[in-house]
Amino acid sequence: MSELLEMSGLSAGDLQELIDYGALAPLHGAAASCVFTSHSLLTVRTASRLRQGLELEPHSLALAVALLGRIRELEAQLEQVRAQLPRSFR
16 A cells, blocks of 8 residues: 555555545555555555645545446446447447
């Protein structure tokens, strides 16, 4: 978790709030020994930019991060569906 804090630019409190609100999920571990995926770095850097740029409160920041993640998932699904369509429909 300390490495993620260093690379993210977020405070420990902000990072913990993202975890508490479910916007960031560790693979395993508790407290300072949490292990995260490499995708988590993208998430916390995005959160850091949102926090600084929009001055969001922690719960708003968690919601924004969760919604951006959902948008990425839906875009990936759309790409998969488009890839299955015949070229004439693309």
